Amino acid sequence: MELRKGLEDVAVKETAITYIDGELGRLYYRGYSIFDLAEFSNFEETAYLIWYGKLPNEKELEELRIKLSTNRELPDSIINYIKEVKKDANPMDVLRTAISMLGVEDTDNSDIMEKSIKITSKIPTIISYFYRSRKNLEIIHPDETLSHSENFFYMLNGKKPSEIESKSMDVSLILHMDHEMNASTFACLVVASTLSDIYSSVIAGIAALKGPLHGGANAEALKQFIEIGDKKNVEDYINKRLQSGQRLMGFGHRIYKTYDPRAKIMKEYVKEITKEKGIYNLYEIANAVDEIGIKELGNKGIFPNVDFYSGLMFYSLGFDPDMFPAVFASSRVVGWTAHVVEYLKNNRLIRPKAIYIGEIGRKYLPLEDRQ
Ligand SMILES: CC(C)(COP(=O)(O)OP(=O)(O)OC[C@H]1O[C@@H](n2cnc3c(N)ncnc32)[C@H](O)[C@@H]1OP(=O)(O)O)[C@@H](O)C(=O)NCCC(=O)NCCS
Structure with missing residues (x-):
């Protein structure tokens, strides 16, 4: 058996989501160049593309926009948690815990896609509420009339973004939305492949992204x-x-x-x-x-x-440096959940092997006989 440290050059799934050409420096989401998407698209439209595999028509885009904008508010229990958690907590720990609490609260039977949209909708709220409460500022509730990116900026900074702030926010989130098979996406898939729930998958993604070799x-x-x-x-x-x-x-x-x-x-x-x-x-x-x-x-x-x-x-855009991985997560959650949905269409439990290098057949000694 061959040992592939770091699973380098090992493919775990086929995908139609993202293609990277590392030699030419090209990146495509669902076949569309990242240069075109950054220039012409926005968060909602690119998220639709990554989740559903095609650019939305007007009605489809409006439906997603409504779902994303009406699901932003958090249950009181999570708002209270965010207000009470220690102010120097790592924002990724707060995000991971809040998503875990959302999973406990979510008792409806909607499918993974609907739950993924809800999670995506709420992450900027979690981040912004924590940002403001740790600075002893009043939290700012979401504004449904604003786009996903504008509202994120607004809840964070307490003012609506300028044109350049709004476009920069959109572009930043588009650029981080997916990147094929990275460590956090793989972590999501490992959890999903056991037929666990989507909240658990996203938590695994956040946990992996927290590490300085990935999101820092x-x-x-x-x-x-x-x-x-x-x-x-x-x-x-x-x-x-x-x-x-x-x-x-x-x-x-x-x-x-x-x-x-x-x-x-x-x-x-x-x-x-x-x-x-x-x-x-x-x-x-x-x-x-x-x-x-x-x-x-x-x-x-x-x-x-x-x-x-x-x-x-x-x-x-106003974020504190320790929040950068959480901002990354607010966008990458789209890729994580899209890969989970794609993987589950043809699921196989992820169960690799380890090569045993220890001893075999050691003699068990009673405690009193051990040195
Ligand atoms: C991202 C990264 C881990 C990828 O590395 P990798 O493909 O595994 O390459 P290696 O770590 O094996 O490095 C290969 C060689 O390039 C050098 N190298 C790689 N990144 C370098 C950097 N940022 N600065 C200076 N030298 C670098 C290494 O020292 C090594 O040199 P050597 O062959 O003379 O020993 C690495 O480039 C890095 O640590 N970058 C800095 C951190 C960073 O920006 N991370 C974000 C990634 S999106």
Whole structure:
């Protein structure tokens, strides 16, 4: 039996959801280029596409919009939990617990798709309520007249987004919505394959995404830009970092061996929004790290990935750095649940093997005879 550490290059399912071309730097959801979706689409429409496999007509889009906007509010028990949980709790722990509580409260018999829409609708509310209550601010209840992205921004910041804020939020969520078979999606599938429920699958996804090797690199990339302080320090910073064997955060990817297309798109929006927010200097630093980093590492196929610019984007939109993985989850939940639905059409319990390297036939000694 062959050992494939990290399950590298092992396929666990066929999929018609997402295709990545790591050599050319292309990403497609259901066959549509991420460049087109980021430019022309929005959260609701791209979520419909990922869940149902086609772009919606007007009626279908309106139906999804209504479901997503009318299911945002949380039960009182969860609002109370969020208000009472310790203020320095990890936002991913709060999100995971709140989704678990939602699972307990959800007693209706609707199908996985309907439950997935409800979960997706509520995640921004959980994140925003926690964000505000830990800062001793009044929570802001959802506004059904706003789109998914606008409402998320509104519940967080207490004001409606500008045009650039609204588009940036939409684009950020579209870019994070799915990425084929990553660790968190696989965690969702392992749980789903036992025929557990969709809340349990999503909780597994959140648990996997919490780890710094998956959802945390964007905060590290942002920290790097803040530490550098001025674009004239970039060259020196990169040299010192690489010479001491440290990695440049937001650079490199297991699949992309060229510029991550999501980073390319994110960069354009970050450039605009940092201008509006008065933190354009951070964009200039990031841009210099991008250019000099490619000069140093590009020949090894190491280029900026989505996390390189997404941290700066989420920061510009008002999120605290420890919340970045939760914002990621608010979008990736669409991909997680779409993959679960796709997998369950042809389910097989996920049960890999381990290669035993221990001893066999050891003699059992009574406690008093052991050293
Ligand atoms: C994402 C990542 C884990 C993918 O790595 P991988 O495909 O498993 O590649 P490896 O970790 O095996 O690294 C291969 C080589 O590239 C180098 N490398 C990879 N990423 C690097 C980075 N960000 N900075 C400097 N060197 C890097 C490694 O040091 C290694 O060099 P060596 O062969 O001389 O030892 C890795 O690029 C990384 O740690 N990046 C920084 C964190 C990050 O941005 N994560 C977000 C990913 S979306």
